[in-house]
Amino acid sequence: MTLTEMDKNELVSRKAQWEEEYNGFKAQGLKLNMARGKPSPEQLDLTMDMLNVLDSNTDFTGENGDDYRNYGLLGGIPEAKRLFSKMIGVSEKEILVCGNASLNIMYDVISTAYAKGLMGCKPWCRYDKVKFLCPVPGYDRHFAICESFGIEMINIPTTPEGPDMDMVEKLVNEDDTVKGIWCVPQYTNPTGYVYSDETVKRFAALKPAAKDFRIFWDNAYCIHHLVDTPRICLNILDECKKTGNEDMPLIFGSTSKITFPGAGVAVMGASESNIASLLKVMGIRTIGYDKTNQLRHVKYFGSFENMQKHMDKHKASIRPKFDAVLSALEDNIAPLGIGTWSKPEGGYFVSFDSMPGCAKRIVALCKEAGVTLTGAGAAFPYGKDPEDKNIRIAPTYPTVDELKKAMEIFCLSVKIASAEKLLADQA
Amino acid sequence: MTLTEMDKNELVSRKAQWEEEYNGFKAQGLKLNMARGKPSPEQLDLTMDMLNVLDSNTDFTGENGDDYRNYGLLGGIPEAKRLFSKMIGVSEKEILVCGNASLNIMYDVISTAYAKGLMGCKPWCRYDKVKFLCPVPGYDRHFAICESFGIEMINIPTTPEGPDMDMVEKLVNEDDTVKGIWCVPQYTNPTGYVYSDETVKRFAALKPAAKDFRIFWDNAYCIHHLVDTPRICLNILDECKKTGNEDMPLIFGSTSKITFPGAGVAVMGASESNIASLLKVMGIRTIGYDKTNQLRHVKYFGSFENMQKHMDKHKASIRPKFDAVLSALEDNIAPLGIGTWSKPEGGYFVSFDSMPGCAKRIVALCKEAGVTLTGAGAAFPYGKDPEDKNIRIAPTYPTVDELKKAMEIFCLSVKIASAEKLLADQA
Numbered sequence: 001m002t003l004t005e006m007d008k009n010e011l012v013s014r015k016a017q018w019e020e021e022y023n024g025f026k027a028q029g030l031k032l033n034m035a036r037g038k039p040s041p042e043q044l045d046l047t048m049d050m051l052n053v054l055d056s057n058t059d060f061t062g063e064n065g066d067d068y069r070n071y072g073l074l075g076g077i078p079e080a081k082r083l084f085s086k087m088i089g090v091s092e093k094e095i096l097v098c099g100n101a102s103l104n105i106m107y108d109v110i111s112t113a114y115a116k117g118l119m120g121c122k123p124w125c126r127y128d129k130v131k132f133l134c135p136v137p138g139y140d141r142h143f144a145i146c147e148s149f150g151i152e153m154i155n156i157p158t159t160p161e162g163p164d165m166d167m168v169e170k171l172v173n174e175d176d177t178v179k180g181i182w183c184v185p186q187y188t189n190p191t192g193y194v195y196s197d198e199t200v201k202r203f204a205a206l207k208p209a210a211k212d213f214r215i216f217w218d219n220a221y222c223i224h225h226l227v228d229t230p231r232i233c234l235n236i237l238d239e240c241k242k243t244g245n246e247d248m249p250l251i252f253g254s255t256s257k258i259t260f261p262g263a264g265v266a267v268m269g270a271s272e273s274n275i276a277s278l279l280k281v282m283g284i285r286t287i288g289y290d291k292t293n294q295l296r297h298v299k300y301f302g303s304f305e306n307m308q309k310h311m312d313k314h315k316a317s318i319r320p321k322f323d324a325v326l327s328a329l330e331d332n333i334a335p336l337g338i339g340t341w342s343k344p345e346g347g348y349f350v351s352f353d354s355m356p357g358c359a360k361r362i363v364a365l366c367k368e369a370g371v372t373l374t375g376a377g378a379a380f381p382y383g384k385d386p387e388d389k390n391i392r393i394a395p396t397y398p399t400v401d402e403l404k405k406a407m408e409i410f411c412l413s414v415k416i417a418s419a420e421k422l423l424a425d426q427a
Numbered sequence: 428m429t430l431t432e433m434d435k436n437e438l439v440s441r442k443a444q445w446e447e448e449y450n451g452f453k454a455q456g457l458k459l460n461m462a463r464g465k466p467s468p469e470q471l472d473l474t475m476d477m478l479n480v481l482d483s484n485t486d487f488t489g490e491n492g493d494d495y496r497n498y499g500l501l502g503g504i505p506e507a508k509r510l511f512s513k514m515i516g517v518s519e520k521e522i523l524v525c526g527n528a529s530l531n532i533m534y535d536v537i538s539t540a541y542a543k544g545l546m547g548c549k550p551w552c553r554y555d556k557v558k559f560l561c562p563v564p565g566y567d568r569h570f571a572i573c574e575s576f577g578i579e580m581i582n583i584p585t586t587p588e589g590p591d592m593d594m595v596e597k598l599v600n601e602d603d604t605v606k607g608i609w610c611v612p613q614y615t616n617p618t619g620y621v622y623s624d625e626t627v628k629r630f631a632a633l634k635p636a637a638k639d640f641r642i643f644w645d646n647a648y649c650i651h652h653l654v655d656t657p658r659i660c661l662n663i664l665d666e667c668k669k670t671g672n673e674d675m676p677l678i679f680g681s682t683s684k685i686t687f688p689g690a691g692v693a694v695m696g697a698s699e700s701n702i703a704s705l706l707k708v709m710g711i712r713t714i715g716y717d718k719t720n721q722l723r724h725v726k727y728f729g730s731f732e733n734m735q736k737h738m739d740k741h742k743a744s745i746r747p748k749f750d751a752v753l754s755a756l757e758d759n760i761a762p763l764g765i766g767t768w769s770k771p772e773g774g775y776f777v778s779f780d781s782m783p784g785c786a787k788r789i790v791a792l793c794k795e796a797g798v799t800l801t802g803a804g805a806a807f808p809y810g811k812d813p814e815d816k817n818i819r820i821a822p823t824y825p826t827v828d829e830l831k832k833a834m835e836i837f838c839l840s841v842k843i844a845s846a847e848k849l850l851a852d853q854a
Contacts, residue, residue, distance in 0.1 A: 036498065038497055038498055039497065041494060041497075044487075044494065044496045044497060048483040049483050051481050051482050051483050051485065051719075052482050052483050054478050055478050055479050055482075056475040056476050056478050056479050057475075058478065060471075067468060067471065068689065069471045069687045069688070069689060069690065070465055070466065070468075070471060070687070070688050070689060071463065071465050071683075071688040071689060072689075099526055099527070099717075100526070100716065100717045101713045101714060101715075103712070103713055103714060104712055104713040107711065107712040107713070108712075111538050111542060114542050115538060115541050115542055115552060115576060116575065116576075123552075125542060125550075125552040141711075141714075144711050145711055145712075148543065148708070148711045149542060149543075256498075260496045260497070260719060261496070261497050261498040261714070261715075262495065262496060262497060262498060262499075262715055262716070262717055262718040262719060263496065263717045263718070263719040263720065281575070284534065284568075284571050284572055284575045285530070285531055285534040285535075285572075286528045286530055286531040286534070287528060287530060287568070287688070288528075288688075288689055289527065289689070290526075290527045290689055290690045290717065290720070291689040291690070292478075292687060292689060292690040293690065293717070293720070
């Protein structure tokens with residue numbers, strides 16, 4: 001029997017029982033965290049040997065003769081361009097290898113567009129209003145960048161195929177103040193979907209009203225698979241070249257969740273025109289990025305194939321955690337019909353949708369019992385989930401045992417909040 | 428006899444002789460570079476042991492319990508705050524430890540002021556015009572940031588005491604569109620002066636018309652001494668606290684020329700209000716900087732005293748180079764009265780002033796003979812030296828032997844250009 005099928009007495013009695021269980025957990029004073037997509041210590045241990053790659057005997061002379069310890073090579077060392085261009089699917093002329101955070105590159109592109117304009121276009125600060133399309137649920141840090149620049153965000157519903165392309169086409173092709181869209185094409189954050197071929201082709205076929213419209217293609221999870229035969233999203237730059245739109249996509253990636261989150265290498269792929277134009281601004285902003293860390297990564301992996309093999313170790317470490325989350329939901333929530341969730345084949349999250357109007361309450365209940373979740377609504381622009389139902393679950397950081405306990409509390413919280421809601425609706 | 432005292436015949440004959448010598452060098456097809464303030468390979472070798480500090484056995488648990496390999500600690504690890512706060516003369520609450528480039532922090536502050544405003548003030552992009560004061564000659568990359576944001580730059584003459592403070596006071600205290608000033612207080616770039624105590628006190632006593640006026644105090648060379656008993660510039664934040672102006676200075680520093688230029692650690696010191704306000708924007712821009720590299724620096728040095736000792740090794744490496752430049756100028760240029768130059772007690776440059784109207788020609792002559800110098804005028808806003816006389820000499824990168832040869836060519840170029848000028852003036 002699902003929860004909605006129960007009568008009031010049944011609901012009240014079940015709720016009382018769940019609350020008793022919940023209070024039992026609460027009394028344990030637990031401290032469990034499923035809030036952010038952080039690799040676990042076990043995952044970080046996978047990369048420790050990278051720290052032995054460089055030492056005082058290392059020759060830092062690059063293949064071009066440069067001393068990589070010194071200033072220079074603004075756009076990255078050629079060895080790193082070669083390695084990472086394969087990761088994000090561009091040529092070595094279409095990549096910038098930067099510092100430790102792809103978020104920082106995205107911010108810098110938007111900051112440049114805002115203050116100085118992209119490739120000769122009017123700076124966004126000279127408009128009364130500019131807009132971004134935000135497939136939802138999405139990544140809170142993307143939305144925070146827009147909000148901080150006063151860019152108006154428009155929610156775009158997402159299906160397992162990707163964003164609603166009818167809506168995207170209409171808005172992009174008709175409104176020249178629509179300047180960008182945030183995409184996480186391979187394992188969308190938090191839903192874990194992979195954009196379908198048709199979606200990517202429709203992106204490539206856009207005819208933007210704004211010359212400086214850009215697709216922010218955050219391919220953060222491009223090699224972060226949970227399954228053995230992953231479905232791979234089409235290459236957006238290749239598709240855009242076919243349609244004459246090659247300046248439209250900006251592709252981002254990093255090794256934050258491949259090596260170390262604080263000490264990885266971040267990259268941007270784009271058309272040569274975009275690269276040349278953004279390199280000019282980059283040359284005002286800095287003299288160059290950490291080339292020794294770029295070299296550390298290159299020497300550690302040796303090849304892109306080895307990077308992919310390294311990701312198999314991550315997969316082995318985190319797949320049991322995703323399984324624990326999914327089976328807890330399957331066992332506890334499915335029979336009651338009080339939630340739906342994504343079953344991701346990669347990435348870092350499980351996206352859970354409760355009954356409308358319950359997400360905030362669930363997060364609060366979890367918090368009271370010592371389980372920290374991302375704030376309800378975080379996956380929406382301005383932190384506002386119109387239906388108050390979406391919760392992002394990040395399974396990677398806790399151990400499997402912690403996760404099982406956290407999921408017991410989560411499921412109890414979903415049950416209690418749902419019962420409360422139904423009882424209130426009946427009252 | 429100085430060059431101006433010579434008659435035409437004497438000038439013509441001397442010039443012919445110098446040209447013959449010059450052509451001799453030109454025929455050698457040399458490739459010498461005195462363009463940028465780059466440490467030499469010998470200097471970079473001084474720090475190689477830093478690469479042994481971290482390895483696969485390192486415990487990355489910080490003093491606060493955090494795992495420094497993972498996300499977090501936006502403003503830097505506490506151990507690094509402690510070390511570098513001593514370097515730039517602030518408390519541990521008044522410092523942000525960031526990525527590898529202080530230039531990037533400066534750019535980000537200006538970008539923030541431009542797009543979003545500082546501490547609640549109107550964003551600079553909402554003004555018709557904002558202005559910066561630029562003590563000249565100065566650092567080309569500072570000026571490039573202003574130029575890229577369309578900020579109008581006003582030249583401020585510099586004496587061995589620092590910028591012309593009468594002019595600074597008048598402009599800052601009377602014009603609320605004057606939003607900043609670029610200062611390199613300890614060994615000004617390129618002149619090598621140390622601001623006098625009076626200059627620093629007058630800075631602290633400014634009464635800016637603009638609430639968001641900031642002193643960009645780029646203390647890049649704060650521990651880069653060439654002499655054994657250096658004169659140390661007064662602490663600007665301390666002085667500003669005395670006058671109630673503690674939000675006015677932003678202090679920048681880095682280890683770019685202490686450890687590795689590409690792989691150092693950059694910091695900003697400022698009042699707690701400034702730090703809190705800039706940290707908010709930083710948290711939109713990135714999740715955090717490279718904490719492993721911060722830890723690498725902390726473990727390598729152990730203490731600020733050890734950092735200072737490390738700088739003695741740099742001093743021993745580069746002082747002979749400065750001596751070579753200065754004695755070449757003393758021997759070849761002084762007797763002819765065709766130039767003046769700074770005799771720096773620290774930093775990375777010697778600033779040379781030729782007869783007015785000769786700098787571009789000297790740089791061109793040097794280039795033809797294989798000696799690359801910073802472009803003439805580079806030390807001035809918009810690259811325009813009003814008198815075309817200033818040339819920045821960077822002695823650190825070449826070996827002493829290369830430098831001696833480069834200086835022979837430089838001095839010959841000065842002589843030829845000066846003779847050409849005098850002959851043209853006489854014609």
